[in-house]
Amino acid sequence: MLKWALIFLVVSLITGFLGFSGVSAATATIARILFAIALVIFLIFLLLALTAGSLAF
Template sequence: MLKWALIFLVISLVTGFLGFSGVSAATATIARILFAIAIIIFLIFVVLAFMAGSAIV
């Protein structure tokens, strides 16, 4: 997921540099959404890991 967010970020930067502001804004929004989803999934897994660790002890 983070890989795709990074890819869309690079596409956004390149298209912004070339002057395609509409495409740049769209890909930046997609990258931001993918990054947010990745962070949420990461936090869920961290909470699950702590819960599993406390269940074992």
């Protein structure tokens, strides 16, 4: 998912450079949403890993 966020970020930068502001804004929003989802999933897995590690003796 993080890979797709980076792809949309690059597309947004390229389209912004070429002057397609509508497409650039849309792809930047998609990249931001995908990054937020990836960050939430990472934090959930980190929390699960820390709790599983503390439960093991």
